[in-house]
Amino acid sequence: MNILLTGGAGFIGRWVAKKLLDEGHNLWILDDLSNGQITNVQEFEGNPNFKQFIQGTILDEELLQRLFNEHRFSLCYHLGASINVQDSIDDPRTTFNNDTLGTFYILEQCRKLNTKIVFMSTCMVYDYCDKSAGIDELHPTKPASPYAGAKVAAENMVLSYYYAYNMPAVVIRPFNTYGPFQKTGGEGGVVAIFLKNDLEGRELHIYGEGTQTRDLLYVEDCARFVVEAGFNDRVNGEVVNAGLGEDISINDLALMITGDPSRIQHVEHIHPQSEIQKLLCNSQKAKELLGWVPEISLAEGIARTRKWIGDGGLDR
Template structure:
């Protein structure tokens, strides 16, 4: 009999791909999403799959979370969150409720049932890094926005459940993930604007760098880490080990007739100038490494967006 995995944020960008990968691995999947960020169409293709069960609901509702995570649950992958850095500076309370209170509800339900938990963190908790060496899991943290602060708080609470209750928790910090079904993020925005012949707009000078991870590589990482006994109690990064500046990214994506323009940054204080992942720990513990290069990932995304536009 197949094991059951609960996925919060199942209809979101990464959640949709985690669900897909779990189903491919023959797990039963119970999804939860309130559609504040996720969309029904993201998971529509799974409707006919007998191994997928979906519930619309909010992780801030303790009762719903307790109903879904029971003694038959093999693991919970907790992806549901408020995720926008800029919005967190405008509406910090929303991020606190979802990312801290919601995570507490998930942790309590997992504690009651001794369910292993894969908690989605973020690379945005790390302090600025100017060196050419990648950021590993021991790098200092310095949350520069309420988004990063609430995600780090959620990680700390989860770690307390590991140490205090021996709950099998793994904290996941994938670097900037992109791919089909993503609505926000520099890569899909640039590709979509290029397909429409619109100017690519870069905030600030464009020298800030990102380590860009294709979403199917991220989904494999999330599942592998959640189910790894060696990863319990650990923080794990996932990335390619290569970064690209936003200027270089724009040049890579822009077609011959597409213009590139620099505009004023709305919240420069929240910007991290360099994000380069050191993924060696995930490779050592899980044997995980990314399969897609940036060029291959962008091509996959471009083809998908073009097909969406023609439907």
């Protein structure tokens, strides 16, 4: 099967690419390297199924048209996006163009060939969780940042193509994903940043009070979920969550990682208006439709990520 993966040089994209190649599919990766890194895909260069890396933007309609016409993709995993909440607040135009307009351009090419699209959205579209059962797909949305707003708009466009054109499409909402190959600097995730600082003997900085909770999903579990959504028609026209099903406060996460309360410091929140106080995922729909359940516990995932960063990972 010929597959296009946008954002394949990114953190999650790298693991999705690996799984698709391990399963023997012909893969093309399109990435403008604004978030991703070419080093994430260099290991695939000797794989005969890794057909091409294209450095380019999803906003280039001529490039998209040429790629789809030449390779007749059966499936498009659309992960390419601007993903930083603060960047979206500072510069909403760029996030809207990449996340909403870029998705529209991808959809137009998929429509011509009836290519299935797996659209990567985010748990950041949800309002906070107010129930012990967690956030399911019917939970209220609250786009508290332009990033979340752009994703909601793109989700609706994706689903409109399913209903208007009978084009196979699914919207997936993974919760906070972490693991090896995630950036450990300012643009990285909280687990990677905390682990890097802990390994270097530095303080762990927490935005705000640290009582906000996150449902942390290990990246290989996430990649398995993403890939399976592409090969199962039962999720067509659906929105599907994926998470660990357990949440942890940022305070407790920091203490779990460092074990030393004196090395934890609270700092002023950079975007308190876009903070979601409680995120807890209900993945029952993914279990029912895909047979997907997470396999890696938080403790095991953190241990694996610590080892990767400690071994040098990629210098980030």
